Amino acid sequence: MRKVDLASEIYEKVGISKKEAAEIVELVLSVVKTTLQKGETVKIAGFGNFVVRNKRARKGRNPKTGEEIGITPRKVVTFRPSQVFKKYVNK
């Protein structure tokens, strides 16, 4: 499933125009993105939390050559699914 499929599913479920459905999907994604960009957690009840985590610098290895390389500290997004979501996919 891709973004367009998501929008058309919304359009079928709720009585709004296709354009509005696509617009809302786009807006939801962009608000989530800009919030995460600020380093803020996004909590969606019944779905899960998007959290920005800080990773420390560490040493890695090029798996091909075995050469040791430094990995710089960075921020990554992780998603923690809610209990509801976890149960839902195992029904």
Next chain:
Amino acid sequence: MTKAELIERVSEQIHTLTKRQTEIIVNAVFNSIKDTLAGGEKIEIRGFGSFRLRQRRSREGRNPKTGSPVAVPAKRVPFFKAGKELKELVDH
């Protein structure tokens, strides 16, 4: 940010719908993602990321209180992988 705040923010930018309507639609977005995964299909959103299920094997766990072994059944867990654009936005 909570879902209520997300709905508020989205609603501010959509003037053709009431807040209540926006709320229903935002909920539908997340429900669609859940239903798609539950149906065994994955979701890929360009610039944002992808959702898919990961398989966990059954394993032997322990009751932390009594220490007695318990069987933890195999299960599927939702997994999100951030897309390139989101990764870059966050790690600035």
